Amino acid sequence: MTNEQYLIVSYFLVAVVLIGMGFFTYLLLRKSFASVTEETRSRNFARVLRRLFPASIILPALVGFLSVTYHGCGKDSYASIIASRSFLMEVNQRQISTGLTWIVLSVVVWGIVVALVLATRRPTAVENDRPPKDKDRLTTGSSK
Amino acid sequence: MISHNLLGFSALFLISIGIVLVLYGLLGSSLRNLLNHTIRVPAGTTFYVRTFFICLVFVVLSQAVSTRFDLKPEAHFMEYVWRVGDGLENVFRDSFWILLTYAGLLTILVAVLKPKHDK
Numbered sequence: 001m002t003n004e005q006y007l008i009v010s011y012f013l014v015a016v017v018l019i020g021m022g023f024f025t026y027l028l029l030r031k032s033f034a035s036v037t038e039e040t041r042s043r044n045f046a047r048v049l050r051r052l053f054p055a056s057i058i059l060p061a062l063v064g065f066l067s068v069t070y071h072g073c074g075k076d077s078y079a080s081i082i083a084s085r086s087f088l089m090e091v092n093q094r095q096i097s098t099g100l101t102w103i104v105l106s107v108v109v110w111g112i113v114v115a116l117v118l119a120t121r122r123p124t125a126v127e128n129d130r131p132p133k134d135k136d137r138l139t140t141g142s143s144k
Numbered sequence: 145m146i147s148h149n150l151l152g153f154s155a156l157f158l159i160s161i162g163i164v165l166v167l168y169g170l171l172g173s174s175l176r177n178l179l180n181h182t183i184r185v186p187a188g189t190t191f192y193v194r195t196f197f198i199c200l201v202f203v204v205l206s207q208a209v210s211t212r213f214d215l216k217p218e219a220h221f222m223e224y225v226w227r228v229g230d231g232l233e234n235v236f237r238d239s240f241w242i243l244l245t246y247a248g249l250l251t252i253l254v255a256v257l258k259p260k261h262d263k
Contacts, residue, residue: 104199
């Protein structure tokens, strides 16, 4: 395989791998995330969150992939880029590394969003029907 | 014949995955218990346990993959060991940041949700 063929194949293969990893992350978290969003006070907000979730996991993977450039470090022409197979492999490594880092960052941000949803969730029927504490019973009890 | 660079990368990759499994093994069940008691939403517990695992795995893989193994064939054994060490330094550093981030997130969850559930 020539360096140019390797460049073309590896570029699209790495992109597919990163999209796949983003999609895998989404599949792993999809159901639990959907259940958590049911706890929000607004149904519309829950729907928006659920629709945002897959895009905001997969797009960062692509952002990380596309942010790594083949140009730079003295390699400004196409010929100099495809001259070295090791350079092409090094760029692929950087693409995967950066894509994975971006996925992690987006997962951390969604973790914060879920924390806010849980902190502001509507109380459940069980929590509403909780019996009063002893202190309350004493203050509301009848006088002798 | 497998190149020594590939062997070095494989060693770094396997050690990195081992680190993830050890960390997850040490912290997984305690994390799940804490989340069960704090969040009281089973889906929330599942979400956070899985994100913890995903963040650890991806951060570790990210650093392991970004380590360059471009040593010449006549390189000595210790040069490969040093290169693996360089990769592990990045793996440990980013794992530390993930653990710190999760510690902060859990602290906030406990601080906000525990008083709410205790009322």
